[in-house]
Amino acid sequence: MEQDHGRSTFEELIMEALLCPSCQAELDTRSKEQTCGQCQANVRVTAICPTCQQELERLKACGAVDYFCNHCNSLISKRSVQFKAALV
Secondary structure, three states, rough: OOOOOOOOOHHHHHHOOOOOOEEEEOOOOOOEEOOOOOOEEEEEEEEEEEOOOOOOOEEOOOOEEEEEEEEOEEEOOOOOEEEEEEEO
């Protein structure tokens, strides 16, 4: 199996974005602001548009969560949303 050095798959990028910036513990994307369960750091999780790299608006209705990009003026599939985690 050949390794591709210097490139990350989409799944690897998502996993990196879902890690606590302080201790690298896994975070949950369902909450915008949270406390890391491992190091107790306050972390903000931001949904990013894969097209324009702008922050997405999170829409919740009837138990479903969708994302809307105000810059692209379009709905974004949650499968293609990128997440960033930053210390608050």
